[in-house]
Amino acid sequence: MTPTRKKRLYLIAAMVVGIAIATGLALKAFNQNLMFFFSPSEVAAGKAPQGQRFRIGGMVVKGSVHRDPESLAVTFDLTDYKHTVTVSYTGILPDLFREGQGIVAHGTINGQGQFVADEVLAKHDENYMPPEVAQMMKKSGGKEGQ
Amino acid sequence: MIPELGQFAVILALMLAIVQAVVPLVGTMRGYANWSAVARPAAAGQFVFLVIAFAALAHAFLTDNFSVAYVAENSNSALPVAYKFAAIWGAHEGSLLLWVLILGGWTVAVAAFSRNLPDHMVTRVLSVMGVVSVGFLCFILFTSNPFTRLAQPPMEGRDLNPLLQDPGLVMHPPVLYMGYVGMSVAFAFALAALIGGRLDSTWARWSRPWTTVAWLFLTVGITAGSHWAYNELGWGGWWFWDPVENASLMPWLAATGLIHSLAVTEKRGSFRIWTVLLAILAFSLSLLGTFLVRSGVLTSVHAFATDPTRGLYVLGFLTIVVGGSLAIYAWRAPTIAGGNRFEFLSRETMLLGNNLFLLTICAFVLLGTLYPLVYDALGLGKISVGFPWFNVMFLLFAPPLAVVMGLGPLTRWQSDDPQALWRRVRSACLVSVLVFAAFALYHFSWAGLKVALGIGLAVWIAATTVVNLRGRVKPGTGLAGKWRILRRQSRSYYGMLVAHLGVAVFAVGIAAVSVWGIDRNVRLGPGDSADVGGYTFHFQSTKNIAGPNYEADQATVLVTRGGERVAVLYPQKRRYDASGQVMTESGVDGGLTRDLYVALGEPLGDGTWSVRLYTKPFVRWIWGGGLLMAVGGVLAISDRRYRIAAYRSRAHSAVQGRPA
Numbered sequence: 001m002t003p004t005r006k007k008r009l010y011l012i013a014a015m016v017v018g019i020a021i022a023t024g025l026a027l028k029a030f031n032q033n034l035m036f037f038f039s040p041s042e043v044a045a046g047k048a049p050q051g052q053r054f055r056i057g058g059m060v061v062k063g064s065v066h067r068d069p070e071s072l073a074v075t076f077d078l079t080d081y082k083h084t085v086t087v088s089y090t091g092i093l094p095d096l097f098r099e100g101q102g103i104v105a106h107g108t109i110n111g112q113g114q115f116v117a118d119e120v121l122a123k124h125d126e127n128y129m130p131p132e133v134a135q136m137m138k139k140s141g142g143k144e145g146q
Numbered sequence: 147m148i149p150e151l152g153q154f155a156v157i158l159a160l161m162l163a164i165v166q167a168v169v170p171l172v173g174t175m176r177g178y179a180n181w182s183a184v185a186r187p188a189a190a191g192q193f194v195f196l197v198i199a200f201a202a203l204a205h206a207f208l209t210d211n212f213s214v215a216y217v218a219e220n221s222n223s224a225l226p227v228a229y230k231f232a233a234i235w236g237a238h239e240g241s242l243l244l245w246v247l248i249l250g251g252w253t254v255a256v257a258a259f260s261r262n263l264p265d266h267m268v269t270r271v272l273s274v275m276g277v278v279s280v281g282f283l284c285f286i287l288f289t290s291n292p293f294t295r296l297a298q299p300p301m302e303g304r305d306l307n308p309l310l311q312d313p314g315l316v317m318h319p320p321v322l323y324m325g326y327v328g329m330s331v332a333f334a335f336a337l338a339a340l341i342g343g344r345l346d347s348t349w350a351r352w353s354r355p356w357t358t359v360a361w362l363f364l365t366v367g368i369t370a371g372s373h374w375a376y377n378e379l380g381w382g383g384w385w386f387w388d389p390v391e392n393a394s395l396m397p398w399l400a401a402t403g404l405i406h407s408l409a410v411t412e413k414r415g416s417f418r419i420w421t422v423l424l425a426i427l428a429f430s431l432s433l434l435g436t437f438l439v440r441s442g443v444l445t446s447v448h449a450f451a452t453d454p455t456r457g458l459y460v461l462g463f464l465t466i467v468v469g470g471s472l473a474i475y476a477w478r479a480p481t482i483a484g485g486n487r488f489e490f491l492s493r494e495t496m497l498l499g500n501n502l503f504l505l506t507i508c509a510f511v512l513l514g515t516l517y518p519l520v521y522d523a524l525g526l527g528k529i530s531v532g533f534p535w536f537n538v539m540f541l542l543f544a545p546p547l548a549v550v551m552g553l554g555p556l557t558r559w560q561s562d563d564p565q566a567l568w569r570r571v572r573s574a575c576l577v578s579v580l581v582f583a584a585f586a587l588y589h590f591s592w593a594g595l596k597v598a599l600g601i602g603l604a605v606w607i608a609a610t611t612v613v614n615l616r617g618r619v620k621p622g623t624g625l626a627g628k629w630r631i632l633r634r635q636s637r638s639y640y641g642m643l644v645a646h647l648g649v650a651v652f653a654v655g656i657a658a659v660s661v662w663g664i665d666r667n668v669r670l671g672p673g674d675s676a677d678v679g680g681y682t683f684h685f686q687s688t689k690n691i692a693g694p695n696y697e698a699d700q701a702t703v704l705v706t707r708g709g710e711r712v713a714v715l716y717p718q719k720r721r722y723d724a725s726g727q728v729m730t731e732s733g734v735d736g737g738l739t740r741d742l743y744v745a746l747g748e749p750l751g752d753g754t755w756s757v758r759l760y761t762k763p764f765v766r767w768i769w770g771g772g773l774l775m776a777v778g779g780v781l782a783i784s785d786r787r788y789r790i791a792a793y794r795s796r797a798h799s800a801v802q803g804r805p806a
Contacts, residue, residue, distance in 0.1 A: 007490070011490055012490075015499075019502070019506065022506075022542045022543060023506070025538075025542060026510055026538065026539045026542055026543075029534075029535050029538045029539070030513070030514070030531070030535055030539075032535075033531055033532035033534055033535035033538075034529050034530075034531060034532070035529060035530050035531075035532055036527060036528070036529050037527065037528035037529065037530070053532075055528075055530060067750065070669075071669065072667055072668070072669055072747075072756050091667050091756075092667050092747030092748065092756045092758060093747070093748060095380075095719075095727075095728040095729060095730055096727075096728070
């Protein structure tokens with residue numbers, strides 16, 4: 001191999017290694033950022049991971065929304081008509097958040113079995129139901145709506 | 147009656163599209179000149195019928211014809227007229243019709259502005275576009291017909307989704323579609339060249355302006371979409387890595403790679419095979435984007451279950467387009483000669499680096515977007531990919547891209563001397579490293595590193611631009627001589643510089659707003675105030691107002707700084723009459739160096755509201771950068787070169803073949 005060829009080979013190898021390392025880092029971060037979806041029943045059965053962020057979905061129980069009169073803290077119950085999980089959240093709820101409707105929250109479960117949400121989503125299709133929640137309801141056999 | 151006419155026009159357009167796809171292609175293969183000559187009239191006829199179909203749908207919307215199911219689902223008699231018109235592309239069926247209409251428009255444009263290209267080339271391009279059109283028209287007719295009637299028409303329509311009732315929506319989808327569909331031209335040129343076996347720098351020259359125009363529309367469309375999301379969603383964010391956004395970003399990344407790769411093919415004759423592959427990829431991603439957004443596959447994976455025909459059709463069509471073009475590619479690629487050789491340190495290598503980084507980002511966006519779909523389809527459970535991951539990924543690959551972007555235009559084609567290159571860039575390098583260090587030391591934190599990186603790279607791009615210009619004017623004597631040289635430079639050269647500066651401006655925007663932006667969620671009643679980032683927001687009062695098809699609570703928020711009045715904002719919470727949906731309309735005071743942003747959260751009783759308050763430094767630079775990139779594109783396509791080349795090749799184009 002001529003010296004210039006050798007040099008080129010090294011440079012190309014260095015580039016490939018660089019890209020490979022960056023790709024590896026990106027993939028590692030990818031695995032850490034995957035968020036799994038659990039229903040209130042699965043959470044009640046202890047299937048949800050402790051100390052790791054996940055998503056929970058269900059219907060907001062009517063009359064369960066309590067606001068703190070001083071701050072933006074709010075708690076509400078989320079149900080799949082079999083089990084109920086209490087969600088606490090501080091911040092502004094989305095426009096489409098309503099009692100008796102399906103929502104999805106992101107967050108972690110704390111020691112008391114309460115779900116501490118850092119994000120509440122109420123994206124939905126025409127039936128006011130996030131797709132995950134709709135499918136979960138179908139599976140759990142719960143009635144949609146009231 | 148009129149909707150039926152529209153339906154009939156779609157069927158006729160399909161017939162003509164089939165003719166346009168088949169007859170001219172056979173003509174060029176067999177050498178029947180009169181068969182080939184069918185391409186242009188067929189394209190024109192198809193476009194006429196598509197216009198009729200679109201007009202029929204527009205008529206149904208504007209006359210509140212709720213007997214048409216699509217109108218009943220997406221319009222309402224109280225909707226303002228402009229939104230009635232925009233509602234045509236407010237959902238799946240109508241936006242597909244818009245898609246084919248734009249495709250028809252592009253086809254006619256190619257037919258009209260390519261009189262100077264060899265006939266067999268244009269003919270093949272038009273027939274490839276005909277094939278795409280056939281696919282879409284069949285999709286419309288068999289699975290998503292916008293003209294379907296209801297047996298019992300409702301008295302009132304269900305209204306256009308309030309999120310979409312914004313001036314941004316009137317423009318955003320058509321512009322984005324111009325970009326998506328424009329990629330079909332680049333794709334058709336690539337396939338036509340592959341079929342003809344003539345894949346050389348002339349092909350790249352013809353294909354380049356069309357690709358740049360399409361890229362330009364994509365850029366403007368994405369920028370407009372980002373601005374719309376910022377104004378309309380009330381979260382003050384400009385990009386959410388939402389699957390729908392990713393669907394438009396992926397073709398943009400591939401298209402950006404393509405215009406750079408085309409430059410190499412045109413100038414040096416290299417990268418030919420790679421360029422063809424990129425053209426196929428960019429268009430395939432555009433198709434994927436269209437389907438992902440509009441067929442409901444993404445927001446709800448169950449679209450495959452609820453409407454299996456639609457999902458299966460999408461998969462089938464994508465398979466045919468991607469598989470078919472890759473088959474032609476595999477058949478022809480071995481016959482394509484390689485281009486000129488180049489050394490390791492050369493502009494070709496830099497552009498290769500550009501392609502590598504752009505496509506790596508594109509691949510990761512694709513992974514993050516489709517992984518949850520695949521995961522669910524395999525029955526493994528429901529997952530989502532977190533927002534932070536996309537940011538990490540972007541942070542890993544965008545900075546090297548920016549470094550290469552500065553180096554590329556300063557490196558010579560074919561081969562460059564490392565020391566000579568270093569002498570050229572060292573001043574720019576020094577300035578940007580100093581800026582980086584200054585910001586990094588000033589903040590001395592992880593977040594500060596991000597802002598330092600963004601601004602350092604922006605300075606790097608700007609400084610290399612200056613170096614580039616100085617290098618050009620060096621031979622000129624005196625200011626007059628230098629000015630003469632500057633005036634002699636081609637528009638595409640300036641286009642490149644402006645577009646790259648756009649990236650620099652964009653980088654400043656994201657760095658500043660992601661680190662210096664402040665947001666506070668607070669509880670405010672009349673008379674309360676809150677401090678955010680040196681500004682005081684005084685929540686003065688709320689009142690009820692009535693819009694054309696909504697009622698709203700409107701707050702008056704006075705913003706002061708150091709006791710001086712800066713702006714008065716009027717954020718609203720709207721409740722739309724027809725659907726009962728509640729929407730946030732934020733109050734924004736825009737500025738070159740900062741935006742002040744107020745959005746109402748929810749009423750907490752006694753006139754108290756939860757309120758989002760933001761200061762967004764330099765946020766407008768993000769969209770300004772996008773627009774600068776687009777301006778660069780406009781400069782590039784207005785280059786004299788294309789017109790001269792066109793004139794010259796006219797002499798060569800002679801009609802080949804014999805009548806059938």
